[in-house]
Amino acid sequence: MTTAFLAAFDALPLGSFTGSCAGRRYVVTRSDFSGGAAQKLVAEELGGADYISLNLYRLASGARLKPCEMPEAKVVDFVLNLRAD
Template sequence: MERAKFDAAFKELPEGYSEGIYDGRRFGVTVRRSKDGRRNSLFARELAGSDLISFNLYRVSSGKASLKPCEMSADKVVAFVLSYRPDA
């Protein structure tokens, strides 16, 4: 995973609920960020299907990040964050 690209893409995702396109399919996405930026989460559900993407992202004081996918591969999570496009 290229961390800088992932971090930049995740930062651009709107906080709260949004809808948009990933891999030609519509998803509803909820992003939550703690005020201090250390605890972050994303939950996405395909609106016309059964696909899910979910993860927690923890940032420690050293600046390192720990990505914790929920019952899926980190590759799936990274691909989603890099390619998801929320509606304008």
């Protein structure tokens, strides 16, 4: 887990918002649970089929990223390049 990824994730607004990544538009929801120890991000491409889903756990031993049925590289790239409106 890179510092850049965590900084980009933390910069995203909580709740639902729209944004763009790689020329595509998305509706994104970022949620915090357990006082921020568990976080979730879900993004659906507007007018397309792309879907991003991940869980991020902030543990005493460090952050753990758990993508939902997709490669870790896909969710990392998405978060690093997502620009909220």
